[in-house]
Amino acid sequence: MRTNRGAIWASIIALFLGFAAVTQVHSQDVFSRSLNLETPSSLTTLIANLSETNNELRNEIFDVRRAVSDAQNSVSSGQGTLTEAERQVAQLRVFSAQSAVAGPGIAVRIDGSFDERALSDLVNELRNAGAEAIAVNDMRVGPKSYFTGAADRSIAVDGRPLRGPWMVRAIGSPDVVYVAMTRTGGIIGQFELIYRTTRFAVTKETALDLPAQVAAAR
């Protein structure tokens, strides 16, 4: 009886150990586990996306490295680092939607029924395509912007209701952003299937003018 009990215990512990060993092997690389489920075409898209992010990082590293050596040189020649600080202030004001901006990009005109979740998804997709500045009608979208529905079928951006037809404008590479929106199976194609009576018009723009973000109304 005792032997059996011992064996049962040993088996239970061994089962657990076996389970733990496999779990351990599998959890070593969390990405490859989920990547295993992807099709080659999805993987190719993921790789393109990773490469793009890494290229941007390399460019930025190059720029900041130069800024560091410029700053060191101007400090040692007694000039201070005002110019570099001014450049950074200008860049961050654009990046965080605190200054009005101009540039090329695309415009999406939405005429018909639409909702806040779809608008939030559209903004997400534009950012993903590399849009640097986005506005809905005349409201600039900022880092903490949120979208809510309102009773009269208007959509509120940061608590301010905006009525359709909505004009979403985004500054960025016109070709890249345009293709990302209008490709087969892309977000505009999906919208056209879901909001069947709504008209979506995407156009490339050579000169857009977007206002700075106004303080959020809470």
Added chain:
Amino acid sequence: MNVVAVQTPRKVQRSLVLLVPAVLFGLLVTLQWRTQAERSELSVRYNAPLIDAASALQKEQNELKTQLAQLRARLDEIQRNASSQSGAAKELQLQLDELKASAGLTPESGDGVVVQLDDARNVSVSSRDIDKSICHATDLTDIINTAWKGGAQAIAVNDERLVNSSSVYCVGSTIMVNGTLMSPPFNIAAIGPQNSLLGAYDDPNQLQDIKQRRDVQGLGFHVSRASAIHVPAFSGALNVRYAEPH
């Protein structure tokens, strides 16, 4: 193992004989269970080099981010030392500090809420419902939108800080935030007024779809109060190439 240790030598031997097959059995059961969820070997064969490439790129990205963070810190240090020399420089440095904080380039800590989102685990769902039992990119965008609405001051998803250029991107069943590969569970940490944040998540009109899938398909969705949350600084690139300030 204590139980085995107190047996007489002969009995220990007998137990040890059982140990090896039992470990193997455990391995087999678990492997079997795990592989059932995965694709057939055929599609995996073509995927192997692609998965290796994606993993290598993600590893490279982590290194690039560390490098960029170090360079940014170095530049900040030089500017800070230089700015102590004149009043104008001090003023500019203050402005720069404020902008960095509002853009998400500085780490933040404070009280807030943590939202956990995960695929349904250990729940048998019919294949028809699989789509509803896993997390989607749109679930994350909805959860994030609700946090900003609730007055969040800083948000990170699995330690990726959300900034004005941040997006949640989904390919197949893989999700990327800020161009970084992620897999569930997702931890959305939001610093901000706790009651207002909890109120936003408790609002029955918000996140109806996620709440229903939690109740029916066992999707993991849990919101809790958390104190002293740490949200890291954004470590990605600040792309401003097309937009000109005016």
